[in-house]
Amino acid sequence: MLAPWFAARTAAEAEEGLEGTSVLWSRYRTFEDLAAGGAAALRGEPLMAPLDQPGVGPHLAPGGPLLLDGRQVPPSPAPELGEHTDEVLADLLSLSPPELASLRADGVVA
Incomplete structure (x- = not known):
């Protein structure tokens, strides 16, 4: 369905139409195109924004693709390994803070 529309236009015409x-x-x-243009090739893209990921450093990363109230959610760092362990165990297993502390003290949870 889309192929004939694109086939009948140059890349510039399709870009103008869209x-x-x-x-x-x-x-x-x-x-290869990306490597030739480096990170600068992505700087103008609305989805991409700078992100400083702990352990990795600064780089361009994609944010959320949706606009909510006219704003796009920027990229956020990935969680550290184990960052949400207590929340997950408390939610999935209904463990209380003392029970979580006991698992940590026994070396079951790092």
Whole structure:
């Protein structure tokens, strides 16, 4: 259904036709294209934003693809290993804080 529309247009015409619409689109890029342009190739992309990931350092990362109240959710660092262990165990196993402390003291949970 879409192939004939794209086949009848140049890349510039397709870009002009899609600009300003609610269609999620982007020009196809290979990894070689990205490497040739470096991180600068992604800086203008609305989905990408700087992120300083502990243990990795600063880099461009994708944020949320949806606009909520006209704002896009920026990227956030990945959680540290074990960061949510207490929350998960308390929620899934209904463990109390003293029970979690006991598991930690016994070396069951690091």
